[in-house]
Amino acid sequence: MALRVAVAGLGPMGRGIARVFAESGASVTVVDLDAATTAAGHEKMLADGPVDVSTSDSVADAVRDADLFVEAIVERFEPKRALLAQVRAAGNDKLVVASNTSSLSIGELGVAYGDPTRVLGMHFFNPPTKMRLVEVIRGARTDPEIVARAREWVEGLGKTAVLCADSPNFVVNRVCRPLYYESQLLVTQGMTPAVVDAAVKSALGHRMGPLELLDFTGLHTHLGSSETALREFGDPRYRPIPLTRQLVRAGTTGRAAGRGYYDYSQGKPREAQVAVLREPRPSDARVQVYRAVGCTPEDVMAVRDLGKSGRVVVDSSDGAWREHLPPGAGWLRLHGGFAEVVADEVARIEPAYDAVDALGVTSVPVLALPGLVVDRLAHTMANEALTVVEEGTAGAxxxxxxxxxxxxxxxxxxxxxxxxxxxxxxTSLRGMLDGFGDPRYRPAQLLVRQAAGSRG
Ligand SMILES: NC(=O)c1ccc[n+]([C@@H]2O[C@H](COP(=O)([O-])OP(=O)(O)OC[C@H]3O[C@@H](n4cnc5c(N)ncnc54)[C@H](O)[C@@H]3O)[C@@H](O)[C@H]2O)c1
Structure with missing residues (x-):
């Protein structure tokens, strides 16, 4: 017999979730607040393309014979609690109850339902019809057999399930916290959104820059998840960036508002990003590149020595070079065919464009800040990912x-x-911790242990 699924909430997420289940052959019933909003939601589903789902005027009727209930109603605890109580009152003891919440505790929703063993998170990504990932979240008391069944159902949709524990922000949104925090901090420290985004896209191959992505998601949504992370973890590394709050208060919450980190009346973020990239010019010059992860006295000496026999550039993101760069040496950070070139009038560091021409790489000018842009974002993200593994939220x-x-x-x-x-x-994180003096850069103990285990 086909899987019987009831979906509550016909916003973009509920409509997408109902559609993917229906398209995989499940028998789907949808329900929204009342008969009128349910009918309106159903109409919207049909407007997106033909779909075979039934509607119901009551959630109790919808779940009575269902195998799976997925709630995708507004992201507030009280309405979700009241809805789960109604579902429980329908008396279907075999029902698996899934929430698509992005930020609420699955354990708490389980208690609200009255049987936490049958409640889990099924966190779809937007839009559910296109995104392959579903985070399957086990509450502390969720029955492992229920988790296994939910995983099979997710895979039956042709999607990939990633298992995680009931931890604030789950996996994707959690590991991306530093990406969002650091990119915004870079703006408060004097860099432009276009430069930050261009560097990240060019060096790391991300489709969207972090600030462009924040604008797309909405800065108010990001602020909410930052506040959740700070409150739940009680760790100052998750505190929101003051600039986010200012932008939200000013109503410049991102793309939907017409303005956030970018002003959408001035064109697309991509255009601004392309404009800050510098293409290399033909050059026969010779340049020696000295790669230094940190900035030890030996590194400084070596750069000084190399400088005696020609032009030398340091390839490093360590902020200490701003005080120790020998006269005549340039400073950049190479990422394959792309470079961040330090260009900082205040620190009196001239951009080494002759070097990027000699190396034939595209570049972007960055300020002399610890970690520069790319390593700062990539290394803090890797550190967060290790923290997620260390605490047992998800496997590597x-x-x-x-x-x-x-x-x-x-x-x-x-x-x-x-x-x-x-x-x-x-080494890079310790350089940032030293340079900024902020617990955001505190290395995970698992990283320190791994580094110890890999010493030569
Ligand atoms: N939008 C996203 O990108 C995204 C991504 C992942 C998860 N989520 C989560 O999915 C859920 C839904 O998100 P959305 O953006 O579709 O929400 P939305 O606020 O746009 O839509 C919610 C829908 O639920 C209905 N609703 C409200 N109370 C109800 C009730 N008691 N019974 C039945 N229906 C009710 C509303 O009428 C509305 O149609 C939220 O928990 C959200 O955090 C959202």
């Missing part, structure tokens, strides 16, 4: 899979960490 393979599918990142944060090496990432 699942974390990478989640970021590849949920964010379209070409490599997962832990694969990236493995390619760079734990020691280098640890």
């Amino acid at each position: 393979g699942d974390v990478d899979l989640a970021l590849r599918l949920g964010m379209n990142h070409p490599v997962g944060p832990l694969e990236y960490l493995a390619s760079v090496g734990a020691r280098d990432v640890l």
Whole structure:
């Protein structure tokens, strides 16, 4: 017999979830607040394309013979609690109850339902019809057999399930916290959104820059999840960026509002990003590149020595170079065919454009800040990913899979960490911790242990 699914809430998420179940052959009933909003939601579903779902005027009727109930109503605890109580009162003891919540506790929803063993999270990504990832969240008391069944149903949709524990922000949104915080902090420290986004896209292959993405999601939504993270973890590293709050209060919440980090009346973010990239010019010049993960006295000496026999550039993101760069040396950070070039009038560092021409790489000018742009974002994300593994929220393979599918990142944060090496990432984080004096850069104990285990 076909799987019987009831979906409550016909916003964009509920409509998409109902559609993917219906298209996989399940028998689907949808319900919204009342008969009128249910009919309106159903109409919207049909406007998106033909779909075979039934409507119901009462959630109790919808769930009475269902195998699975998915709630995708407004993101507030009280309405969800009241709805779950109605579902429970329908008396279907075999029902599996899933919530699509992005931020509420699955354990608390389980208690609200009255039987936490049967409640889990099924966190679809927007739009559910296109995004392959579903985070399947087990509450502390969810029956493992229910989790296994939910996973099978998700896979039956042709989607990939990533298992995680009931932890604030789950996996994707949690691992991306530093991506969002650091990119906004860079703006408060003097960089433009276009430069930050162009650097991240060029060096890491992300489809959207972090600030463009924040504008797309809505800064109010991001602020809400930051406040949740700070409250739930009680760790100052998750505190929201003051600039986010200012922008939200001013009503400049992102793309839908016409303005956020970008002003959409001035064109597309992509145009602004392309405009800050510098293409290399033909050059016969010779340049020596000195790669330094940190900035030790030996590194400084070596750069000084190399400088005696010609032009030298340091390839590093360590902020200490702003005080120790020998006269005549340039400073950049190479990422394959792309470079961040330090260009900082205040720190009196001239951009080494001759070097990027000699190397034939596209570049973007960045300020002399610890970690520059790319390493700062990539290394703090890798650190967050390790924290998620260390605390048991998700396994390493699942974390990478989640970021590849949920964010379209070409490599997962832990694969990236493995390619760079734990020691280098640890050195980089310690440089940022020293340079900024902020617990945001505190290395995960698992990273310190991995680095110790990989010493030569
Ligand atoms: N929008 C996203 O990108 C996204 C992504 C992942 C998860 N989520 C989560 O999915 C859920 C729904 O998101 P959305 O953006 O579709 O929400 P939405 O607020 O746009 O739509 C919610 C729908 O639920 C209906 N509703 C409200 N109370 C109800 C009740 N008691 N019974 C039945 N229906 C009721 C509303 O009428 C509305 O149609 C939220 O929990 C949200 O956090 C959203």
